Amino acid sequence: MQEGKKKVTLRDIAEKTGLSVNTVSRVLNKKPYYTKEVEEKVNAACKELGYIVDMNASGLRSGSTRTVAILYDDLVNPFYSYTTDIISKRLEERGYNCIMFSNNDRSPYVDYELMRNVMARKPDAILSYLEPQSDLLDFIKNTGIPFVIFGRDGTPYGMTGINADEVAAGRLAGQYLLDCGYKTIAYIGSWHDVKVCLDRQRGLQEALEQNGLHLKEEHVFYIRERELAEVVKKVVEDKADGILCFNDVIAFVMIEALLEHGLRAGEDYGIVGFDNVQQMMRMPRFLTTIDAGCRDLAETGAEVMLDLLTGAEEERPPFAATHKPILVKGNSTKNIR
Amino acid sequence: MQEGKKKVTLRDIAEKTGLSVNTVSRVLNKKPYYTKEVEEKVNAACKELGYIVDMNASGLRSGSTRTVAILYDDLVNPFYSYTTDIISKRLEERGYNCIMFSNNDRSPYVDYELMRNVMARKPDAILSYLEPQSDLLDFIKNTGIPFVIFGRDGTPYGMTGINADEVAAGRLAGQYLLDCGYKTIAYIGSWHDVKVCLDRQRGLQEALEQNGLHLKEEHVFYIRERELAEVVKKVVEDKADGILCFNDVIAFVMIEALLEHGLRAGEDYGIVGFDNVQQMMRMPRFLTTIDAGCRDLAETGAEVMLDLLTGAEEERPPFAATHKPILVKGNSTKNIR
DNA sequence: CTGAAAGCGCTTACAG
């Protein structure tokens, strides 16, 4: 079983066993109609010669590459790496491999260049952490390849999405900041036009409005579009004391940046993130954050992908209906009433 | 450029342009010998029909899939995700995609099952975060596919390795713990037979010996092979006050576990990790750690892979010769003299 | 400079 010198093909197995290539293929793919005897002969020959199927050839002929494309922005943020780890392992157990595609920091969207690269690999399905560029929706649908948006609402794109209730999550965080007694609330988003970023912002707004307040436009920042220094300057000047960040990593960046101004999270101001990456990394808890249940989200994602890949028609309630976001208290906020 | 209804093949382009499939292929692959006029005709037709190459077919015929296999253990640890992010983006820029393969928690090694799955995809090269099982070395070499071990020394396997000087890193950490004044030193590794884990341990031992001390066998633990509770119990009982962990994530786990016993890192004991994941995540610095320069390590890894893929014969000094590990001080240690 | 033919290693109809 440890050859590898020359590549062993089905033909070699056929010659060795005296069967046809066809029959060998049928046995290996467990198609019906072959005798026990033939099966054993084939398996023995495969083992002896160290046969390994060529998935490229197989995929070319059969139309199924047993490959899933994962479209991502940034593996560093644990939300991505943690969920990708779970999803890719689940898929691998079932014989699918993941091919990674990034937007290489071009934009927060799936663009045509990205889709070209993806389509060249003929994946059986696509799981995207990126929202699709709106002028690409038809193209994506026309491919006929299942496209699942992970961690974001698919509804506005008419696509399957695996996502938490982001508005509720934003509301929960906002209400908590107000309950703590923070007065001037700011939101630090990522991009001004990414839906999940706006949903959390909307939740925050709703919480403020329920308390007779408003989220001021000048206190909403999109950090991927603006200089960090500029954002910090404004936050400091306006003495924003309750800061909600689109995710934990942005929260960390803000904490560091504000520290340079002598401002300490949990002392001089309260800060809340999203994702609970501390738990993923098994870190001591410091940051107050919203946990949407990323492990379950990833498991659901893997199941939905497998349903699509195998053609199973499972009835699943939307993730957001069964999983409510929870607030995880850390030391980056405190009751200042 | 937004078709996609039926797949467009080279034949369609050939028919459209009145050229042969052959010529079209030659133009697209920029092989010599075609006129400007032909080139423009082909490109126009490709754009109009929305042609996208089928890399599976291309790879089957040409023998090069423009694919790199990444063999990993655990994407959650930022050492993996951070470096994978950099490497995969660099490779993608040059037209290679990464396919992910995990050991699915079977063992810390590349085993035959894993290699079978890898070989079925016919990658042009393999980058492995996992050390190969020793009885698989011949198999791997016989594949003829470049195999690079990332983050670990390849020498004992006779393979290319991209790695820091782990012994020096362990020594640095050990000397620092002693300089702080910690008396009872413990090492929390991952697996007892993973070389990089043992190298850091050896560095620690050397530091102790240079100070006339010894690392006691009973104070060396491999956390993937033992109950956490058991490890913690022993550490608490023996009042180990200087703890070196194989990586930051293990350090975090220990900090949490010891906290349950009322012991606080930086107060009741000192703890040091490896990798500086805090910086990768842009987190406020808390843990004292050893930074081997992971960004440079990843960039070097990408360059080495590209050299192997393109057949370039670059002369590169070993990473460890030019990059010395540095100690990053946090609050998890302090001078207790 | 361009084309007709062969073939990469499989799987899919179709015959027997």
Add this chain to the structure above:
DNA sequence: CTGAAAGCGCTTACAG
């Protein structure tokens, strides 16, 4: 239950 033939979409020799 098994086999001979065709073909997936490309690229590679080889002819012209």
